[in-house]
Amino acid sequence: MNRSRVPLYTTLAVLLFFYLPIVVLVINSFNASRFGGTWDGWTLKWYAKLFTQRDIWLALKNTLIIAVGATAGSVVLGTTAAFALHRYGKSRLQRVHYSLIYTPLVVPEILMGISLLLFFVAIGAELGLFTIFLAHVTFCTSYVAMVVLARLQDFDFSIIEAAQDLGAGWWTTTWKVLLPLLAPGIAAGGLLAFTLSIDDFVISFFVAGPGSTTLPIRIYSMIKFGSPPLINALSTLLLVVTFTLVALSQRLTERRRA
Amino acid sequence: MGEFLEFDNVSRHYGDIRAVDGVSLAVRKGEFFSLLGPSGCGKTTLLRMLAGFETPDAGRVFLDGKDITAQPANERKVNTIFQSYALFPHLSVWDNIAFGPRIAKRPRKEIAEDVEKMLKLIQLSDQAWKKPDQLSGGQKQRVAIARALINKPQVLLLDEPLAALDLKLRQRMLIELDLIHDQVGITFLYVTHDQGEAMSLSDRIAVMDHGKIEQIGTPAEIYEAPRSSFVAAFIGDTNFFEGEVDEIIEGEYSRLEIEGFPPVVCFNDKQLVDGVPVFISIRPEKFRIWREKPDLDWKHTVVKGTVEDVIYLGHSTKYWVRVQDYRIAVHRQHHRFLLDEKPIRWHDDVWLSWHADDGFMLERYREADEQLMETPPEKVGEAQGRT
Ligand SMILES: Nc1ncnc2c1ncn2[C@@H]1O[C@H](COP(=O)(O)OP(=O)(O)O)[C@@H](O)[C@H]1O
Ligand SMILES: [Mg+2]
Numbered sequence: 001m002n003r004s005r006v007p008l009y010t011t012l013a014v015l016l017f018f019y020l021p022i023v024v025l026v027i028n029s030f031n032a033s034r035f036g037g038t039w040d041g042w043t044l045k046w047y048a049k050l051f052t053q054r055d056i057w058l059a060l061k062n063t064l065i066i067a068v069g070a071t072a073g074s075v076v077l078g079t080t081a082a083f084a085l086h087r088y089g090k091s092r093l094q095r096v097h098y099s100l101i102y103t104p105l106v107v108p109e110i111l112m113g114i115s116l117l118l119f120f121v122a123i124g125a126e127l128g129l130f131t132i133f134l135a136h137v138t139f140c141t142s143y144v145a146m147v148v149l150a151r152l153q154d155f156d157f158s159i160i161e162a163a164q165d166l167g168a169g170w171w172t173t174t175w176k177v178l179l180p181l182l183a184p185g186i187a188a189g190g191l192l193a194f195t196l197s198i199d200d201f202v203i204s205f206f207v208a209g210p211g212s213t214t215l216p217i218r219i220y221s222m223i224k225f226g227s228p229p230l231i232n233a234l235s236t237l238l239l240v241v242t243f244t245l246v247a248l249s250q251r252l253t254e255r256r257r258a
Numbered sequence: 259m260g261e262f263l264e265f266d267n268v269s270r271h272y273g274d275i276r277a278v279d280g281v282s283l284a285v286r287k288g289e290f291f292s293l294l295g296p297s298g299c300g301k302t303t304l305l306r307m308l309a310g311f312e313t314p315d316a317g318r319v320f321l322d323g324k325d326i327t328a329q330p331a332n333e334r335k336v337n338t339i340f341q342s343y344a345l346f347p348h349l350s351v352w353d354n355i356a357f358g359p360r361i362a363k364r365p366r367k368e369i370a371e372d373v374e375k376m377l378k379l380i381q382l383s384d385q386a387w388k389k390p391d392q393l394s395g396g397q398k399q400r401v402a403i404a405r406a407l408i409n410k411p412q413v414l415l416l417d418e419p420l421a422a423l424d425l426k427l428r429q430r431m432l433i434e435l436d437l438i439h440d441q442v443g444i445t446f447l448y449v450t451h452d453q454g455e456a457m458s459l460s461d462r463i464a465v466m467d468h469g470k471i472e473q474i475g476t477p478a479e480i481y482e483a484p485r486s487s488f489v490a491a492f493i494g495d496t497n498f499f500e501g502e503v504d505e506i507i508e509g510e511y512s513r514l515e516i517e518g519f520p521p522v523v524c525f526n527d528k529q530l531v532d533g534v535p536v537f538i539s540i541r542p543e544k545f546r547i548w549r550e551k552p553d554l555d556w557k558h559t560v561v562k563g564t565v566e567d568v569i570y571l572g573h574s575t576k577y578w579v580r581v582q583d584y585r586i587a588v589h590r591q592h593h594r595f596l597l598d599e600k601p602i603r604w605h606d607d608v609w610l611s612w613h614a615d616d617g618f619m620l621e622r623y624r625e626a627d628e629q630l631m632e633t634p635p636e637k638v639g640e641a642q643g644r645t
Contacts, residue, residue, distance in 0.1 A: 158341075159347075163357070164331040166357050167362055180348050
């Protein structure tokens with residue numbers, strides 16, 4: 001029974017490498033000391049202080065408005081795109097479509113940010129919440145489309161025919177059969193879009209304007225001018241929200257597989 | 259017309275593939291009608307054109323005197339049992355069955371009564387609130403049947419409904435389907451590639467190949483009087499012989515010349531004459547096998563051959579008998595266990611006889627159809643000889 005411990009150690013090392021900075025950040029957000037170097041005991045005062053900062057509330061409001069809007073927009077676009085891709089996936093047009101949908105997932109964010117900025121400037125759009133919303137819709141749509149497409153791939157379409165066979169028209173089939181069955185996939189895609197939108201920094205940074213500061217952008221500027229413990233607290237909150245949403249989204253996609 | 263369901267010269271092509279190619283077919287009201295043919299011959303496509311999921315490229319479909327060719331699927335009074343069952347996974351058994359009547363906006367009380375009736379028919383009253391994935395294959399199948407039948411369709415379409423079940427269950431569902439058909443009196447259009455299923459259930463069968471109808475008839479007609487080599491070989495086992503009509507005798511019969519055989523008397527309903535090449539099909543169980551040359555009347559043909567293989571099958575024994583260039587498959591039932599009779603063995607010389615009415619002249623012959631049948635082992639060595 002002398003099994004090698006190497007895999008165990010590697011796993012631990014990788015986990016440590018990944019999560020140590022995050023763990024340090026989370027612990028420090030409860031640190032009474034103003035500076036991360038020393039430990040002055042547990043406190044929740046940074047969190048309390050966070051809630052008194054007007055500009056943070058404003059940033060949160062902006063972030064949520066954009067996230068909700070971008071989620072709604074990308075769910076509609078992404079789902080319809082996934083349907084088109086699934087239904088006509090073999091035609092040349094749809095293969096181009098697939099590549100186009102897929103591209104935002106692999107293109108460097110900074111490139112997307114710059115190109116969107118240049119585009120908005122070129123058409124004379126005023127940078128602000130709306131431009132961020134548009135930018136978020138573009139990449140969120142890709143993610144939603146991919147998640148829904150994966151669900152469609154193991155969807156038994158004879159069920160749709162069965163509904164029609166039993167007298168259901170297009171509308172009834174969509175509402176009574178198609179959407180209930182795809183809801184988990186669409187919800188998973190939506191949650192993912194929501195998370196991505198909340199967390200996005202690079203692209204938002206490029207297309208944001210005065211008064212449209214989002215939370216990640218706010219955090220960034222706090223690093224330069226603000227107090228580190230506040231950043232820790234804010235980041236921890238953001239982390240909790242993100243983790244929860246991602247976990248939820250994963251549960252939704254796994255559910256009906258069983 | 260006057261037929262209940264009719265396909266009139268219907269075609270459906272996918273690019274170069276002629277999935278259904280000029281099919282005309284008429285089904286009577288209340289009939290159990292089967293489409294039988296090998297996989298890929300176009301059965302499903304034909305069925306889907308009746309269900310409304312495919313539109314014919316050419317031809318028309320009539321149901322109960324109405325042209326339904328262009329009618330959308332959800333407006334047709336036909337229902338389908340899908341091979342994959344296609345039950346709604348998010349709905350209970352009860353809600354699955356109630357789906358159709360609810361769409362039709364029938365009164366709630368009536369729906370409830372009908373669903374209960376259906377549940378009783380399929381013997382699942384106690385499982386009404388289960389979801390489909392909590393049911394066994396056979397139960398799902400029955401729910402699919404109930405979900406379709408509750409709408410009282412004019413035709414029930416079944417696309418290989420038993421293919422996904424194991425053998426034991428298949429046999430039970432076969433009996434249940436038969437019972438249900440008798441009880442509800444609805445026209446059934448049944449698609450299968452399994453000749454056993456088609457033979458045992460159907461009033462009539464249409465045998466299909468390469469998108470075309472090869473023959474339509476009762477199971478007995480199809481088996482006993484196949485019109486083409488395809489039908490003869492696809493349904494059961496047979497032997498083909500190639501010959502030429504020599505002369506017609508007594509109207510219905512004619513004498514054939516088959517190379518290396520004595521003159522063969524054969525029933526000749528096609529009234530073929532003089533020198534016309536013909537192919538005949540003779541089923542293995544139509545032969546009688548003798549140790550001594552039998553003395554039979556003129557309607558019998560007697561030929562001498564050598565046994566090349568003997569295969570004991572329990573209910574019968576199969577012999578491969580070499581006669582000239584032919585290897586003839588012969589089935590013989592065991593009527594009694596004859597201890598005193600010397601069994602026929604490998605290498606024995608035997609006599610085969612058959613009656614003129616047992617050979618059937620084919621209208622169409624294709625050499626490729628021979629591949630559909632079990633072929634004898636080519637080289638028979640001493641070691642392979644069995645008793
Ligand atoms: N949607 C389709 N696109 C292209 N070819 C098809 C399609 N549906 C069926 N076919 C082809 O048509 C032929 C008949 O198919 P089908 O009707 O499913 O046969 P069967 O049910 O007898 O097995 C097959 O060669 C099949 O590949
Ligand atoms: Mg089929």
